[in-house]
Amino acid sequence: GAVVSQHPSRVICKSGTSVKIECRSLDFQATTMFWYRQFPKQSLMLMATSNEGSKATYEQGVEKDKFLINHASLTLSTLTVTSAHPEDSSFYICSARDLSQSSYEQYFGPGTRLTVT
Amino acid sequence: GQQLNQSPQSMFIQEGEDVSMNCTSSSIFNTWLWYKQDPGEGPVLLIALYKAGELTSNGRLTAQFGITRKDSFLNISASIPSDVGIYFCAGPPRSNYKLTFGKGTLLTVNP
Numbered sequence: 353g354a355v356v357s358q359h360p361s362r363v364i365c366k367s368g369t370s371v372k373i374e375c376r377s378l379d380f381q382a383t384t385m386f387w388y389r390q391f392p393k394q395s396l397m398l399m400a401t402s403n404e405g406s407k408a409t410y411e412q413g414v415e416k417d418k419f420l421i422n423h424a425s426l427t428l429s430t431l432t433v434t435s436a437h438p439e440d441s442s443f444y445i446c447s448a449r450d451l452s453q454s455s456y457e458q459y460f461g462p463g464t465r466l467t468v469t
Numbered sequence: 470g471q472q473l474n475q476s477p478q479s480m481f482i483q484e485g486e487d488v489s490m491n492c493t494s495s496s497i498f499n500t501w502l503w504y505k506q507d508p509g510e511g512p513v514l515l516i517a518l519y520k521a522g523e524l525t526s527n528g529r530l531t532a533q534f535g536i537t538r539k540d541s542f543l544n545i546s547a548s549i550p551s552d553v554g555i556y557f558c559a560g561p562p563r564s565n566y567k568l569t570f571g572k573g574t575l576l577t578v579n580p
Contacts, residue, residue: 356511384566395557395570396512445511449566455519456500456561458568460511 353379356448358461365436365468372432373464375446381426382448386458387419390443402429426451436468475558475571483579488545490574492558501541502559502568503532512557516543548578 355378365371375385385402400410400421408421418440420432429448433440443465447458475492482488492501500519504512516527518534518541525532531544541560545552558571 354514358511386567395572398567401567443509447511455517456566456568457502457514457517459514460504463509463511465509 354450354459355379356446356459356461358446358464360464361462362465363467365466367437367468368435370432370434371436371466372430373444373446373466375429375431375448375461377427377448377450377459380448381451382429383426383451385423385429385446385448387421387429387431388445388447390445390463392443396445404429433466436466438468441466441468473558473560473569473571475574477574478572479575479577481577481579482548484548484550486548488548488552488576489542490556491540491542492571493540494560494562495539496562497538498541498560498562499538500560501532501534503530503541503543504557504559506555506557506573508554515556545576548576550578550580552576553578 357376359374383404387399388396389399390396398411399414400408402408402421402423404423410416423429443463445463447460502517503515506512516525516532521538522536523534529546533542555573555575557573559568562569
């Protein structure tokens with residue numbers, strides 16, 4: 353149980369284009385999902401909290417107009433990187449909390465490797 | 470923001486050896502989580518701790534929630550090559566379900 357998928361696993365795009373990443377909870381419902389960014393050999397950095405049916409909350413320093421988050425259902429959140437630049441190249445990972453549990457446990461997707469050329 | 474100090478940064482051990490790593494916080498945590506991340510993958514939850522003093526095992530892994538609620542330990546016994554990866558501690562600094570992560574411990578196991 354507690355499986356989270358991400359799509360795509362890898363994406364290469366040109367500078368200036370937009371890329372959408374999907375995060376799905378496969379066997380549980382999640383009112384809250386989280387988007388992280390991870391640079392090589394570094395820890396996970398929380399970018400934003402995605403809330404089903406309401407606006408995402410962004411961490412300090414994260415541009416909400418550049419990283420658009422939509423949480424349209426209890427099993428799907430999407431992150432769109434708009435007007436991508438090479439410095440946006442990174443490993444993006446989502447996680448989800450099980451709605452039926454009151455715990456702090458987050459279950460992570462396998463990540464999406466974004467390369468902007 | 471809240472920092473978790475995780476040590477050691479990296480470990481190089483021989484197969485069969487035991488491993489210990491720890492995490493400390495400057496403030497009290499109500500939950501400690503330990504994750505393992507393989508290269509190019511997302512973190513996988515290993516153990517969750519909810520009570521001060523709690524000692525929980527998952528196979529060869531054992532984790533403890535420090536009695537002061539400001540630290541936690543993860544031990545791996547009889548290491549095997551597939552234990553290789555980065556181990557992260559994590560906890561919620563506040564009750565809003567966000568997690569703060571340690572910087573990770575990179576474990577290398579020589580067969």
